[in-house]
Amino acid sequence: MAKTMDKVNVVTVGVGWMGGIIAAECAKAGLKVRGLERGKPRGTADYQMIHDEYRYAIRYELMQDLSKETITFRNHRKMRALPMRQLGSFLLGENLGGAGTHWNGHTFRFLPYDFQIKTMTEQKYGKNKLSADYLLQDWGVTYDELEPYFDKFEKTAGISGENTNPFAGKRSNDFPTPPMKRTPILKKFETAASSLGYHPYMLPSANLSEAYENPDGEAINACQYCGFCERFGCEYGAKTSPEITVVPTAMKTGNFDITFHANVIEILKSGNKVTGVKYVDTQSGEEFIQPADVVVLTSYVMNNAKLLMVSNIGEQYNPDTGRGTLGKNYGYQILPGVTGFFDEQMNVFMGAGALGMTIDDFNGDSFDHSNLDFIHGASISITQPGVRPIQTNPIPPDVPAWGAEFKKASIENYTRMLSIGGQGASMPHKENFMSLDPDYRDAYGVPLLQLTYNFTEQDRNLHKFLTDRIAEIMKEMGAKTVVPGNPISDYDIVPYQTTHNTGGTIMGTDPANSVVNTYLQHWDAENLFVVGAGNFPHNGGYNPTGTIGALAYRAAEAIQKYSKTGGSLV
Amino acid sequence: MADERKGLSRRDFLKTTGIATGALVGGGLIGGLVGYNVNKGGVETKSGTKNTGNHDATSVVGLMFFTNHADFNLLSQAVERIFPEDDLGPGAIGLGVPYFIDNQLAGNYGSNAREYMIGPFFAGEATQGYQSRLTRAEMFRQGITKMEEEAQKRYQKPFVDLDGSQMDEIITAFQKNEVEMKGVSSEFFFRVLRQATLEGAYADPIYNGNNNMDGWRMKGFPGHQMAYINLIEDEKFQKIEPKSISTMQH
Ligand SMILES: Cc1cc2nc3c(=O)[nH]c(=O)nc-3n(C[C@H](O)[C@H](O)[C@H](O)COP(=O)(O)OP(=O)(O)OC[C@H]3O[C@@H](n4cnc5c(N)ncnc54)[C@H](O)[C@@H]3O)c2cc1C
Ligand code: SF4
Numbered sequence: 001m002a003k004t005m006d007k008v009n010v011v012t013v014g015v016g017w018m019g020g021i022i023a024a025e026c027a028k029a030g031l032k033v034r035g036l037e038r039g040k041p042r043g044t045a046d047y048q049m050i051h052d053e054y055r056y057a058i059r060y061e062l063m064q065d066l067s068k069e070t071i072t073f074r075n076h077r078k079m080r081a082l083p084m085r086q087l088g089s090f091l092l093g094e095n096l097g098g099a100g101t102h103w104n105g106h107t108f109r110f111l112p113y114d115f116q117i118k119t120m121t122e123q124k125y126g127k128n129k130l131s132a133d134y135l136l137q138d139w140g141v142t143y144d145e146l147e148p149y150f151d152k153f154e155k156t157a158g159i160s161g162e163n164t165n166p167f168a169g170k171r172s173n174d175f176p177t178p179p180m181k182r183t184p185i186l187k188k189f190e191t192a193a194s195s196l197g198y199h200p201y202m203l204p205s206a207n208l209s210e211a212y213e214n215p216d217g218e219a220i221n222a223c224q225y226c227g228f229c230e231r232f233g234c235e236y237g238a239k240t241s242p243e244i245t246v247v248p249t250a251m252k253t254g255n256f257d258i259t260f261h262a263n264v265i266e267i268l269k270s271g272n273k274v275t276g277v278k279y280v281d282t283q284s285g286e287e288f289i290q291p292a293d294v295v296v297l298t299s300y301v302m303n304n305a306k307l308l309m310v311s312n313i314g315e316q317y318n319p320d321t322g323r324g325t326l327g328k329n330y331g332y333q334i335l336p337g338v339t340g341f342f343d344e345q346m347n348v349f350m351g352a353g354a355l356g357m358t359i360d361d362f363n364g365d366s367f368d369h370s371n372l373d374f375i376h377g378a379s380i381s382i383t384q385p386g387v388r389p390i391q392t393n394p395i396p397p398d399v400p401a402w403g404a405e406f407k408k409a410s411i412e413n414y415t416r417m418l419s420i421g422g423q424g425a426s427m428p429h430k431e432n433f434m435s436l437d438p439d440y441r442d443a444y445g446v447p448l449l450q451l452t453y454n455f456t457e458q459d460r461n462l463h464k465f466l467t468d469r470i471a472e473i474m475k476e477m478g479a480k481t482v483v484p485g486n487p488i489s490d491y492d493i494v495p496y497q498t499t500h501n502t503g504g505t506i507m508g509t510d511p512a513n514s515v516v517n518t519y520l521q522h523w524d525a526e527n528l529f530v531v532g533a534g535n536f537p538h539n540g541g542y543n544p545t546g547t548i549g550a551l552a553y554r555a556a557e558a559i560q561k562y563s564k565t566g567g568s569l570v
Numbered sequence: 571m572a573d574e575r576k577g578l579s580r581r582d583f584l585k586t587t588g589i590a591t592g593a594l595v596g597g598g599l600i601g602g603l604v605g606y607n608v609n610k611g612g613v614e615t616k617s618g619t620k621n622t623g624n625h626d627a628t629s630v631v632g633l634m635f636f637t638n639h640a641d642f643n644l645l646s647q648a649v650e651r652i653f654p655e656d657d658l659g660p661g662a663i664g665l666g667v668p669y670f671i672d673n674q675l676a677g678n679y680g681s682n683a684r685e686y687m688i689g690p691f692f693a694g695e696a697t698q699g700y701q702s703r704l705t706r707a708e709m710f711r712q713g714i715t716k717m718e719e720e721a722q723k724r725y726q727k728p729f730v731d732l733d734g735s736q737m738d739e740i741i742t743a744f745q746k747n748e749v750e751m752k753g754v755s756s757e758f759f760f761r762v763l764r765q766a767t768l769e770g771a772y773a774d775p776i777y778n779g780n781n782n783m784d785g786w787r788m789k790g791f792p793g794h795q796m797a798y799i800n801l802i803e804d805e806k807f808q809k810i811e812p813k814s815i816s817t818m819q820h
Contacts, residue, residue, distance in 0.1 A: 051793070227795075351802070389772040492696070493699055494696075
């Protein structure tokens with residue numbers, strides 16, 4: 001028999017960025033909030049031995065323990081789905097802070113175009129630009145409606161940037177802190193991109209350019225450019241993360257606590273409301289029920305969808321009939337990129353996760369697609385994250401992958417190689433979706449989430465076009481050898497690409513084609529909110545966290561309102 | 571032999587080595603991700619040195635996984651072929667890679683402790699990744715036995731007594747998936763062996779590889795440094811004496 005805990009006003013499932021934002025805002029407003037986090041507590045003091053590529057970047061110390069839980073994957077419905085037995089393509093978060101601990105800190109706002117993609121595409125290119133197999137839809141909120149929440153997230157995180165990107169949406173305020181340092185490597189890109197007529201700007205960064213105190217009174221330190229950022233926690237407290245900002249803010253109110261080692265396995269429902277959640281204490285194996293007035297799923301794209309599926313809340317998407325919304329519009333990203341080999345040695349090992357320069361000349365609809373066989377595009381960036389020696393063994397084409405010649409070339413080129421990459425938006429397709437796996441289970445006996453995903457025609461076309469543009473920039477930068485990435489074929493879950501998974505619990509204005517409304521309130525249960533990049537009806541050409549952060553702040557406001565008024569918010 | 575390394579298309583190799591193409595900006599590493607081309611064949615490497623490790627007298631390094639010197643010596647020779655000693659500096663043996671791999675096999679790495687190992691197991695497509703029921707420890711044990719068998723079959727000699735090009739021929743046969751293994755493909759074993767070799771060459775020396783930080787020194791990587799804030803705008807390439815994470819403990 002599960003033991004029942006005291007009721008709280010709000011329970012969050014998971015305490016990463018989204019759980020932290022919801023907790024901070026609701027606790028400040030006087031609601032009693034409890035976070036249930038399957039992992040353990042951790043913070044800056046735990047990152048003192050962090051400059052260790054092997055432990056953290058290769059063996060994934062900070063990430064999800066897959067022996068307990070993973071997903072299954074297949075490229076298409078005729079393939080047998082098999083478990084992702086080792087992390088690869090994306091690196092799921094676990095423990096306090098979630099993936100917000102080991103993220104890079106690239107903090108973008110999606111483009112105004114993204115939120116109204118269907119309307120704007122049809123207006124400009126007609127109804128048949130993409131085939132009906134692509135499930136484009138507007139998000140139901142506009143960029144302008146979200147702008148104050150973008151601003152709020154950026155202020156909480158202290159984002160460092162410069163407001164010079166002509167393709168970005170209008171900002172009500174400048175960035176809270178100035179941009180990071182323009183290093184020689186970035187300047188090379190800036191000069192080349194400018195001379196080609198593009199508009200380079202410093203990538204908005206959560207590795208702060210200077211010490212900063214956010215509106216909640218949390219201090220974030222100045223980045224030391226130590227080069228151990230992505231996949232690592234910051235030992236300086238200089239990379240904005242939930243455990244140095246929103247979590248302490250929530251704690252200070254006295255209205256928030258966190259139960260660790262609490263793995264939620266079910267959302268409990270009665271009529272058109274949820275009553276709480278059931279979780280397993282992962283140390284004792286005991287089951288508990290946590291009753292709550294409001295349940296907020298903040299357990300990342302995968303677990304948010306899975307928990308709704310195993311709890312039978314909402315209708316599972318069916319690709320044959322097109323009916324159902326849960327699991328629909330799963331999206332990922334495509335990464336056109338080019339490597340350039342140079343004569344001179346560069347300080348590639350210095351850097352920071354979000355140290356970079358970007359152009360948006362080929363992102364969104366900032367260029368004309370009339371004669372192109374795809375829509376949307378990619379942000380194109382050079383970054384200087386601190387290149388690591390185990391993972392980076394660059395050899396020009398024709399050099400074998402091992403042996404004497406490999407050793408010589410990989411060592412020679414380690415400090416003479418630069419890459420430019422694009423983050424390509426992926427458009428939702430009727431065959432790309434999430435469902436429950438019929439065969440495989442997690443350590444608690446709950447079915448695994450199953451992912452059916454492949455790159456589509458649109459992705460391949462976009463990838464090719466962008467690769468050519470990127471190669472032109474690399475040539476202009478003066479690389480002696482320019483090696484474009486191969487054309488993409490099938491999505492492969494093995495090599496790391498991005499942890500920018502989207503969809504499955506999408507937002508919208510109509511229960512017929514979305515899981516939650518524009519306040520992220522579930523259509524079928526008014527006191528259930530689902531927060532994460534799963535809300536995106538399609539993926540964009542940027543990293544997602546800035547945009548989910550904005551949606552989370554808007555949802556937090558809605559939850560407070562709901563706590564007073566009840567009922568549907570739309 | 572040189573010619574034996576031909577035959578895999580670049581695409582196939584990329585697929586099977588877990589190396590993505592292009593530069594990863596999306597929260598990812600910016601790697602030497604393109605250019606792995608085994609299509610044009612490899613180049614003959616000189617026969618590797620045959621001593622097994624030269625740790626300094628004060629360091630305590632021992633075998634935690636292998637119970638048999640023959641197996642350990644075979645592993646040593648194989649990884650030296652992958653990352654040989656040359657005029658740039660030590661190869662895998664000199665860097666302690668065999669000890670690194672041994673020690674790792676004795677721990678979480680060897681037992682796949684943080685990976686999903688629940689059945690049923692099916693071979694799957696290349697895009698679905700690792701699907702073996704074998705742990706890495708079991709895979710290495712079998713792989714080493716198989717390498718020895720190949721040596722006996724092809725040359726009626728122990729692997730460690732072959733000359734460099736003969737060893738390369740056998741390693742290449744694994745790479746091209748021409749050797750039968752149970753529960754895993756030989757090509758997959760090769761991939762893990764290659765990756766483990768690079769890990770041992772460039773991981774922090776606290777893991778008993780990258781002896782004397784010579785892997786880093788060759789590559790110009792300074793290891794653990796607290797900060798580059800005062801150097802990062804400098805146009806000049808900086809040669810910095812590397813530092814191990816172990817300096818953090820004092
Ligand atoms: C290597 C890497 C680099 C990245 N770089 C960037 C970047 O530069 N810019 C950017 O915008 N984004 C980046 N991201 C993505 C970013 O980290 C995520 O978008 C963000 O952290 C998502 O926040 P979240 O709160 O939705 O989920 P998470 O951070 O994943 O948090 C979810 C939490 O829920 C917990 N949880 C899950 N299931 C359960 C359960 N059943 N019961 C209880 N708890 C549960 C987890 O343990 C976790 O702590 C990166 C990600 C990675 C991995
Ligand atoms: S690069 Fe900057 S933000 Fe990143 S871990 Fe180092 S000091 Fe922290």
